[in-house]
Amino acid sequence: MTEMPHLEDAILTLEDRVAVLTLNRHDMRNALTGNKMIDHIVDTCAWVNACPEVSVLVITGAGSAFSAGGNIKAMKERGDDFAGDVGAVAQSYRDGIQRIPLAVQSVEVPVIAAVNGPAIGAGCDLTLMCDIRIASENARFGETFVNLGLISGDGGGWFLPRVVGPQRAAEMTFTGRLVKGDEAVELGIAMEVVAEDELMPRVMELAKEIASKPPITVRYTKRLLKLSERAELKDFLAQCSFFQAVCHQTDDHMEAVTAFIEKRSPEFAGR
Secondary structure (H helix, E strand, O other), X not given: OOOOOOOOOEEEEEXXXXXXXXXXXXXXXXXXOOOOHHHHHHHHHHHHHHOOOOOEEEEEEOOOOOEOOOOHHHHHOOOHHHOOOHHHHHHHHHHOOOHHHHHHHOOOOOEEEEEOOEEEOHHHHHHHHOOEEEEEOOOEEEOOHHHHOOOOOOOHHHHHXXXXXXXXXXXXXXXXXXXXXXXXXXXXXXXXXXXHHHHHHHHXXXXXXXXXXXXXXXXXXHHHHHHOOOOOHHHHHHHHHHHHHHHHOOHHHHHHHHHHHHOOOOOOOOO
């Protein structure tokens, strides 16, 4: 197995083909800046892609918050991420938090956000980068940058309209209000909202169901879903035909067909 990255501000585990990344700076409400969280998320995404033993990545937060987003105290003090002239700060964003959307977008397996509490600003955007979001009753989602005189510097303006549609994205972004519970489900921000103590059991139930599928097929399916966001139909179909041809050559495909005919549960080997 590919060696796990060393993390200080987060915890990474792997069991039954499900990797769980827990943001673990609850003293900072799991802020994404002012610590090593950016590096941890980027390194974890690269590890997942390189590790064939991973079929699903779950991202959650320790403590009461999923992530408070940017470190507001560092903004007040003009910390390293926010110091300098316009050019210096812009470069800091490119070298810093903007690495997260590029990394998460490139993950080759399904990514599930287990939103245990408030996901604010860049924390909200991190959930939007995931394929599936399941929230606890304590979760709050907020595209709150305007309240601080800022825009979403980490790509939220690209992700949010694709999740909730342009009109609702405009309303959420211009008002900076918080969304919770049933409204989050209605808007498509969350797929489900469950009780606090049911969050991780429900997320792991879904993750393990996905992880039980043929690993190679799961990765190709994820690639196609991402490709569909930007490709013309003709180009998309061409890629489908190639991926499908590859899948037909796998041992797992033949095992799935044989198990179906024999009316038994398949046993996939990732080949």
